[in-house]
Amino acid sequence: MPELPEVEALAGYLRERAVGRRVDRVEVAAISALKTYEPAPAAVSGRTVTDARRYGKFLAVVLGDDLHLVVHLARAGWLHYRESFPSGGPLRPGKGPIALRVRLDDGSGFDLTEAGTQKKLAAYLVTDPAAVPGVAKLGPDALAAGLATFAGRLRSRRGQVKGVLTDQTVLAGVGNAYSDEILHAARLSPFALSDRLTDEQVAALHEATGRVLGDAVSRSLGQKAAELKGEKRSGLTVHARTGLPCPICGDTVREVSFADSSLQYCPTCQTGGKPLADRRLSRLVR
């Protein structure tokens, strides 16, 4: 799932490539992906792309003064910038991976795509980004939050720190992959309770959040949109690396189920050398 650094890079790419271009038209191939019907997609035609922004994990393309195409890429969504499109008529609604196509006046443009059968990508055409429910509920941006804000938000919720850190209403932008990386960098157990962290632990977590996200953003910026996903993988130390050695201590990276997915961590770096019990598994055994 694209998280803060990838969405930031996509916004950066659009600012560089699309700002100043006029929109020819928007074609909607997956009707269910577009969550709004007023204004209609036709309202976008003739508008100039004036900016591209990020709200947490949401990407927003600003059209003229007051129209925003806000997108949540969900688990398997992506934005593909095209220098040109194959000739032929407009996209036909169907079962392909393309949900939405935006054609610009120089023949370039971008496709919002989603792989797999589970279609969760959501696009909104709104005059105010806050009209998107997910955007309105976002907590402060994880990368921009100072220590006091970060600490206050984290302690406002009681729960396992992995879950609190990925709750978009607490802090915006961190998902499954970067929370594994941040907790590893801060040497914290993903199951530590957020309201019981010491000041030192919170400070370490804040520092790790800024460093991990900041490094990922700088690795991603300047990359072509198509190469961003590969770059994310190359920068990871524990996430999606089950069974591989921890680059810090050499211990084996472990995996445990969490929520509807799984998390990865290093026992030596994060849990005093003890592997975490897999709750789902132990419930079955019991």
Ligand SMILES: [Zn+2]
């Ligand atoms: Zn380690």
